[in-house]
Structure formats: C-alpha cells, structure tokens
Amino acid sequence: MHRYLIILAGPTAVGKTSVSLHIARHFDIPVISSDSRQVYKEMMIGTARPSEEEMQGIKHYFIGNLSIKDHYNAGRYEEDVLKLLEEVYQNSEYALLAGGSGLYINAVCNGIDQFPSADLSLRKELTEVFENEGLESIRSMLKKLDPVHYDRVDLKNPKRILKALEVSIAAGKPYSSFLTKPEKKRNFTPVWIGLNREREELYERINQRVDQMMEAGLPDEAKRLYPYRDENALNTVGYKELFDYFDGETDLEEAVRLIKRNSRHYARRQLIWFNKNEKIKWFHPDEIDSIIAYVEKATAKK
Numbered sequence: 001m002h003r004y005l006i007i008l009a010g011p012t013a014v015g016k017t018s019v020s021l022h023i024a025r026h027f028d029i030p031v032i033s034s035d036s037r038q039v040y041k042e043m044m045i046g047t048a049r050p051s052e053e054e055m056q057g058i059k060h061y062f063i064g065n066l067s068i069k070d071h072y073n074a075g076r077y078e079e080d081v082l083k084l085l086e087e088v089y090q091n092s093e094y095a096l097l098a099g100g101s102g103l104y105i106n107a108v109c110n111g112i113d114q115f116p117s118a119d120l121s122l123r124k125e126l127t128e129v130f131e132n133e134g135l136e137s138i139r140s141m142l143k144k145l146d147p148v149h150y151d152r153v154d155l156k157n158p159k160r161i162l163k164a165l166e167v168s169i170a171a172g173k174p175y176s177s178f179l180t181k182p183e184k185k186r187n188f189t190p191v192w193i194g195l196n197r198e199r200e201e202l203y204e205r206i207n208q209r210v211d212q213m214m215e216a217g218l219p220d221e222a223k224r225l226y227p228y229r230d231e232n233a234l235n236t237v238g239y240k241e242l243f244d245y246f247d248g249e250t251d252l253e254e255a256v257r258l259i260k261r262n263s264r265h266y267a268r269r270q271l272i273w274f275n276k277n278e279k280i281k282w283f284h285p286d287e288i289d290s291i292i293a294y295v296e297k298a299t300a301k302k
Contacts, residue, residue: 019098
C-alpha cells in the first residue's frame, strides 16, 4: 500500500484548523499537529490551541501533551511523528500533518541535522554576553567561529546567532558543518498544501484573534506563567509582550499593539519560509472542495 502524507501549512490565523478538520473527516484520519508551541499544555490561549469542541471529536496528536518545563525540539518531534505515522499507516494510506512550524514539518519530511545535546550552562553564559555587551558582540563571536553561517544568518535575530554560537562551541566545529547532510529517505510521499489569504485579510484576522485572546483571558494565563518566563517555550509572541507589561516596561494597550504587530511579522516570516518550497500548491482556506480534489488527484493510482 502506498503511503501519503498530506501536509497542510500556512501562516498563523489563516484558518488551518478548519481545513484540517475537513481533510481529516474526508479521509477518516487523525490530525498530527506541527505547531511547536501548541504542544505545551499550559499555553492554551496564547497559542490559539483548538478546544475539544473545535476539534469535533477528531483525534489530534501533539496538542497539549507536554509541559513548558519539558525540553522539546524538532529532532525529538521528528522521532515521535515518524513512530506515530507507522501506527496511522496501519489503518490508512493517508496521514495528515497540519501546522505552521516550518522547521518541524521539514524535520518530518527531510530529517533534521543532529546537533550536540543542549548545554544549558553554555547557553546561559552566551545569553549573558548578549545582554551585557549587545548584539554586535555575539555577531563578532560568530564571525570568528563560523564565517560561513555568519554570511547566511539573519544578523538582526539574536536567537539564531546564539543558537549557532552554542552549537559551534559545544561541538568544537562550525554550526554550518551540521547543515550539509543529505535528506533522509522516507517511506511516504508528501502532498503539499499551502493556505494563504490576501495580506489585508490575513492581518485583520490576526488582529481580531489577538483581541479574542485578550477577552478569553490571555493576561491571566500569562500571569500564571510569568514565574517560568525564562523557559524557552515562553519565548513566544503573546507572552513576551505581556511579561514586559507585568515588568512595567509598557502599558497594556502598547502590549496588545506589539502582540498584533509581532504576530503579523511572524506570519510574514512563515510565508517567506513556505514560499521557498516549490512543491506547495496554494489555496484560499475557503476552497475546501478544490483542496480535497487536489489531494485525490495527486494520490490517484496511475
């Protein structure tokens, strides 16, 4: 039996949940989430995690199954999903992976480079260098340790720079040397579906979602999680801005404005990532029938 992995990707707030339910119901399969934050049970409102009612009785995996104290990454996700897929394919030739975390999707489809285990003390040390000496300091460190990656990385993104530094120092060789391995062989065929809307429509949906989150109690959720703000899981839009508000660095109105702005920026970065993949067939989320027809045609027996 041939195996197909339907991949439903797209930016935040585009409408992936609704479309994934239609696909899951049509093919009688569960939804495997590829959202790197919805896995954390404490982060429900701020990650727009679907409720039991919204999931409409369809089995979902990797939704609220971990704690923010658990150290989870794309490598572990790759292993967990591949194991789960073996179970799903026992009952169906189709499986569905839906979400907006490009790194997690790529890990399942192509494999992920095996970086050294996290060194938390080194991470803390490098973070302190950044906080005390600024962005230019860690840029200079990376330029010396890995000039190849220095020329590729977003030099305005300290998180990416710190990650590369941590790996380079821990491994004793450049971060870029881990990024050259060939794609791993998979026993399924990906069928790529992308969802998008006109920019104004998408941005309005993002703004509305943030307002709904605030009304649903996001400030209270963030307040409960404030003592754990240094956990990597909470380095997330919606929480970071409210933590700054709790610290007195902004007022609530400004925090909400920043959540909306940063969510729009995140959506733009997601689209840049997915647009690099020429295999993706793009649809408006309302084109359910066309999406189903495309999957059936792409998986039809020759």
